[in-house]
Amino acid sequence: MKTPFDTATGTIALGMLLTLVLFLIARWLVLGG
């Protein structure tokens, strides 16, 4: 089964998306929820 990990672009895109999600969570944590 093909996954986004099967291309470099897919891997990097997932990493960027994860970065955005985690950044929003971190911002929420730092700013006190």
Next chain:
Amino acid sequence: MDQIIDFLLRWVHFFGGIIWVGHNYASMIQRPAFRPPSREDLGDEQSPVYMTLLGREHGTFRYAAIVTWLTGVGMLWQRGVLLDAVSLNGYQAVIGIGFWIGTLMLANLWLVLWPNQKKVLGFAPAPLEERVRCARITFLSSRTNTMLSIPLLFFMAASQHGTALFV
């Protein structure tokens, strides 16, 4: 003295991290798509594909990962913010998320990739079918760490230079 220790830990942390994640990036450039090893290749210890797999296997990056993790934890401990970081408390949540991503990557490397890689290479006994299946798992495990390194670098940088992002 504290600053010198912090500096030395940071230097080794960067160096270890580049060796570790550099292997992941090199793998992505050299082998952008998964090419499953054939049963013939894995079954013949003299085959060029098997020899290449063996040549590629060296513990350097696995131990670099441990050094990177330890120096990262050492820096947090030395600055007295380890507990705040681990518990995602206040601004330390920024490097804390980095800590948890790095810990996940270390666990992925040692507990998922390596046990499967040992089977692929024949270091651990496994039927041929399973060795071929494990090759796919090691590929996905490696790519997972490549993906995780992207937010990890973001949080490393943001913890020191990204205060403007959190106001």
